[in-house]
Amino acid sequence: MSQDANCIFCKIVAGQIPSRKVYEDDDIFAFHDIAPWAPVHILLIPKRHIVSMAHVQPEDEALIGRMLGLAPKLALQEGARPYPEGGFRIVTNTGKEGGQEVHHLHFHVMGGPRPWLRG
Ligand code: 5GP
Numbered sequence: 654m655s656q657d658a659n660c661i662f663c664k665i666v667a668g669q670i671p672s673r674k675v676y677e678d679d680d681i682f683a684f685h686d687i688a689p690w691a692p693v694h695i696l697l698i699p700k701r702h703i704v705s706m707a708h709v710q711p712e713d714e715a716l717i718g719r720m721l722g723l724a725p726k727l728a729l730q731e732g733a734r735p736y737p738e739g740g741f742r743i744v745t746n747t748g749k750e751g752g753q754e755v756h757h758l759h760f761h762v763m764g765g766p767r768p769w770l771r772g
Pocket residue numbers: 661670672673684685686687688689696745746752753754755756
């Protein structure tokens with residue numbers, strides 16, 4: 654599994670930095686964002702160090718599909734209300750102008766009653 658020794662999310666996957674985990678399997682890890690914008694705000698990441706959506710290769714597409722398929726389940730599990738009254742938002746910041754601060758691919762999954770702090 655390729656990891657980056659200086660990457661904060663690789664360290665979270667390895668348990669070197671604590672996190673509030675909500676899901677884990679062989680390839681995927683999910684945990685609460687440390688600075689939530691919304692009542693429910695989790696980060697869904699591949700365990701493997703993929704830098705951003707701009708770095709996704711054809712062989713990663715099944716993994717990305719599985720992550721997106723998990724997002725609605727985790728949103729509900731963590732307290733988002735069901736569609737259509739509830740729902741959730743998936744955001745993936747990519748690159749500097751895309752607002753990406755942590756360079757390990759992650760999907761923000763946000764939900765819960767409004768108003769939200771951001772978004
Ligand atoms: P980006 O701006 O790259 O899309 O989002 C990075 C997110 O990672 C931010 O929402 C930030 O709050 C979150 N984050 C940064 N460092 C940590 C950390 O050590 N633990 C957790 N749980 N979240 C973090």
